[in-house]
Amino acid sequence: SQQGEEDPQALSIQEGENATMNCSYKTSINNLQWYRQNSGRGLVHLILIRSNEREKHSGRLRVTLDTSKKSSSLLITASRAADTASYFCATERTGANNLFFGTGTRLTVIP
Amino acid sequence: DTAVSQTPKYLVTQMGNDKSIKCEQNLGHDTMYWYKQDSKKFLKIMFSYNNKELIINETVPNRFSPKSPDKAHLNLHINSLELGDSAVYFCASSPTEDTEAFFGQGTRLTVV
Numbered sequence: 396s397q398q399g400e401e402d403p404q405a406l407s408i409q410e411g412e413n414a415t416m417n418c419s420y421k422t423s424i425n426n427l428q429w430y431r432q433n434s435g436r437g438l439v440h441l442i443l444i445r446s447n448e449r450e451k452h453s454g455r456l457r458v459t460l461d462t463s464k465k466s467s468s469l470l471i472t473a474s475r476a477a478d479t480a481s482y483f484c485a486t487e488r489t490g491a492n493n494l495f496f497g498t499g500t501r502l503t504v505i506p
Numbered sequence: 507d508t509a510v511s512q513t514p515k516y517l518v519t520q521m522g523n524d525k526s527i528k529c530e531q532n533l534g535h536d537t538m539y540w541y542k543q544d545s546k547k548f549l550k551i552m553f554s555y556n557n558k559e560l561i562i563n564e565t566v567p568n569r570f571s572p573k574s575p576d577k578a579h580l581n582l583h584i585n586s587l588e589l590g591d592s593a594v595y596f597c598a599s600s601p602t603e604d605t606e607a608f609f610g611q612g613t614r615l616t617v618v
Contacts, residue, residue, distance in 0.1 A: 425603065425604050426604055428606060428607075430609075436611060436612070437510075437596060437609040437610055437611040437612050438549075438596065438598075438609040439609070440606040440607065440608070440609075443605070443606050445604070481547060483549065485549075487603070487604065491561075492537060492554060492600070492602075492603040492604075493539055493551040493554040493561070494539075494541075494551065494607060495551065496541075496548070496549035496550070498547075498548065499547050499549075
């Protein structure tokens with residue numbers, strides 16, 4: 396079964412607005428990562444947050460991690476049309492070095 | 507320079523055929539992976555491999571087999587292809603545990 400669930404499944408916003416995506420997972424993790432996938436393309440790594448970290452920033456991205464709730468959120472501020480893509484969270488479980496992906500959020504940013 | 511490259515990008519083949527997808531990484535990473543993305547965009551690990559250990563997801567049929575001629579390559583062989591094998595297959599690599607993974611552009615396999 397999938398390691399994580401993401402919500403919403405789809406999100407449509409106006410350019411300039413903020414977008415928030417949530418991810419929940421089930422097991423102990425080493426880290427949680429967020430990836431972006433443009434239509435028909437490969438996955439691009441956005442940010443990695445380790446289990447002992449609570450918040451991380453990278454440019455317009457802000458990621459939080461709550462290990463007690465087994466959840467994470469990705470915030471994209473001041474969205475752009477070019478941010479339109481699918482966003483996946485992925486967890487690296489304790490004792491394993493492969494990734495378990497969430498179900499993904501399809502983000503559409505309307506110019 | 508492409509970090510993780512897969513060939514072919516598209517593969518259309520008939521049921522029952524045997525096919526291979528090649529993957530190469532020029533990052534010097536120790537571990538390589540194969541992931542499958544189905545029509546609903548679910549991504550699942552199929553294999554992870556380094557020079558010490560092959561870890562197979564138990565849900566992967568034994569018609570699928572990874573072959574690693576050297577540290578920079580992990581090819582995926584599929585025997586007796588079935589319609590349900592149609593998906594996008596992604597190769598990836600990472601230097602070690604607890605780091606990001608680098609993905610190839612994917613191979614869209616269509617079995618007819």
